[in-house]
Amino acid sequence: MIVPLDLVLFLVLIVTAVLALAVKDLLAATALLAAYSLFAALLFAGVLAVDVALVEAALGAGLTGVLFVIAILATTRHSSPRPDARRRWAVLPLIVAFLGLMLFASTGLPDRGDPDAPAQRGVSQTYLADSYADTETPNVVTSLLADYRSMDTLGETMVIVTAALAAALVLIRRVDDPSDRTDDPRDTPGGDADLDRDLGPADEDGYGGRGPR
Amino acid sequence: MIGAYPSVVVRVVCALLSPFILMFGLYVVAHGHYGPGGGFAGGVFIAVGAILPRLTLPEELAYRLVPPAAGPLAGGVGLLLFLLVGTLPLLVGGSFLDYGAVEIAGLEASRVRYLGILVVEAAVGLAVFGAMVLIVDVLTGKDRP
Numbered sequence: 045m046i047v048p049l050d051l052v053l054f055l056v057l058i059v060t061a062v063l064a065l066a067v068k069d070l071l072a073a074t075a076l077l078a079a080y081s082l083f084a085a086l087l088f089a090g091v092l093a094v095d096v097a098l099v100e101a102a103l104g105a106g107l108t109g110v111l112f113v114i115a116i117l118a119t120t121r122h123s124s125p126r127p128d129a130r131r132r133w134a135v136l137p138l139i140v141a142f143l144g145l146m147l148f149a150s151t152g153l154p155d156r157g158d159p160d161a162p163a164q165r166g167v168s169q170t171y172l173a174d175s176y177a178d179t180e181t182p183n184v185v186t187s188l189l190a191d192y193r194s195m196d197t198l199g200e201t202m203v204i205v206t207a208a209l210a211a212a213l214v215l216i217r218r219v220d221d222p223s224d225r226t227d228d229p230r231d232t233p234g235g236d237a238d239l240d241r242d243l244g245p246a247d248e249d250g251y252g253g254r255g256p257r
Numbered sequence: 258m259i260g261a262y263p264s265v266v267v268r269v270v271c272a273l274l275s276p277f278i279l280m281f282g283l284y285v286v287a288h289g290h291y292g293p294g295g296g297f298a299g300g301v302f303i304a305v306g307a308i309l310p311r312l313t314l315p316e317e318l319a320y321r322l323v324p325p326a327a328g329p330l331a332g333g334v335g336l337l338l339f340l341l342v343g344t345l346p347l348l349v350g351g352s353f354l355d356y357g358a359v360e361i362a363g364l365e366a367s368r369v370r371y372l373g374i375l376v377v378e379a380a381v382g383l384a385v386f387g388a389m390v391l392i393v394d395v396l397t398g399k400d401r402p
Contacts, residue, residue, distance in 0.1 A: 094293035098285070102301040107389060110308060114396045178357075179370040186289045190296075190374040190381075194354045197296075197377065198339055201384045205332045208388030212329070212395040 050090055057083045068123055070116050078109040091156065095185045271313040279306030286382040290374065296381025303382065304389035311393065325394045332387025338380035342373060 057080060064076035081104025088097035126132070154161035171192055172184055181187040189197050282302030289295030307327075310319040343354040351358020356373025357366040364372075 095295065095298070098293045098298045099301070102298050102305070106305055107301055107308070110305075110312070111392065111396065114393065118396065118398075178367055179374060180367045181290045181371060181374060183290055183292060185293075186295050186374060186378070190289075190377040191356070191370055194343070194377060197381060198343060198354070201296075201336055201339055201381050204388045205336050205384050208332060208391045209329070211392050215395045217398060 050087065053083050053087045053090065057087070070121050070123055071113070073123075074109055074112040074116065077112070078105045081105040081108070095183075268313045271309045275306045275309040278309065279303055282306055282382075286378055287375075289378045290371070296378040297385055299378070300382035300385025301389065304386045304393075307386070307390055308393050311397070323390065328387050328389075328391030328394050330387065331383045332391060335380045335383030335385075335387060338383065339377060342376050342380065 060076050060080040060083065064073045064080060067073050067076065081100055085097045085101040085105060088094075088100055158164070171188060175181060175184045175187045179187045179191050181191075279302075282299045282305070284299075285294035285302055286296060286299030289299070307323040310322055314322075342356065346355045346358040347353055349359055357370045359369055359373075360366075361369055
């Protein structure tokens with residue numbers, strides 16, 4: 045019996061997603077999310093959406109994982125237990141109902157690659173036929189993104205730059221921030237390293253400057 | 258350097274790989290006309306090539322390769338370049354972002370649109386690169402040059 049590759053990939057996708065939610069170690073969850081993105085990229089490549097697969101593999105499996113790891117290094121590695129752990133099960137019927145609704149709705153979707161699908165009957169035929177004559181670009185995805193629908197791309201680029209600037213404004217630490225030096229101005233830059241240096245002379249007993257254990 | 262393990266293997270591999278990742282990113286940006294890729298994926302690859310040294314190499318070396326000011330600068334320049342290319346056809350009577358309206362002597366309209374796509378992809382790549390480097394620099398607390 046030959047199992048379609050798509051089914052296997054979907055199964056692995058769901059398993060990695062559930063594991064990433066269930067695992068307590070956030071570093072492991074990050075690795076699972078990267079694996080999820082990798083399998084999603086394989087799925088995209090399987091339906092010949094190579095451009096999307098490339099972005100998903102580079103962003104989802106690569107850079108997002110790095111950002112998460114940096115955030116974990118800056119905060120904590122273990123997820124804290126939620127106080128409302130029992131109440132969470134109350135939403136389970138809602139999720140099941142929504143899943144059923146989505147599955148029911150998906151029966152009305154056209155098949156993959158159906159030439160009579162609504163997406164195939166509009167302007168897309170014109171784009172596919174005229175792209176090379178209009179723009180000398182063999183890759184229709186590129187000519188669509190950067191020429192026919194470049195207004196969308198402009199909006200996306202604006203969103204990306206604005207989001208990065210907003211993240212920077214939220215996370216940036218100002219030099220003259222008064223909340224930074226509430227305790228001791230010497231402590232602000234380095235945390236533990238400075239503390240150890242301050243306790244340096246007490247290290248003569250060989251217990252690492254923290255007193256006897 | 259951010260990693261918890263100052264491992265020689267990791268440092269050497271990252272130092273050797275990052276220029277090739279950078280080059281592959283430039284290739285993806287420039288090759289968007291003929292294959293998968295374009296500004297978004299290429300910008301991410303270039304950003305990874307700039308971020309890997311930050312994670313593994315000593316700080317002053319990594320910041321000499323790509324200074325922290327490069328993030329916001331590249332993001333702004335990329336967006337500005339996109340907007341300029343978009344407004345250029347307006348000046349000669351075309352509509353916004355319609356590169357074919359710009360007449361360059363000796364080039365057909367389709368060729369001008371081809372070049373417009375190239376410039377737009379480069380602008381998107383710059384903007385994405387800048388955004389990613391800015392986010393990483395801010396997360397690691399090294400946002401001031």
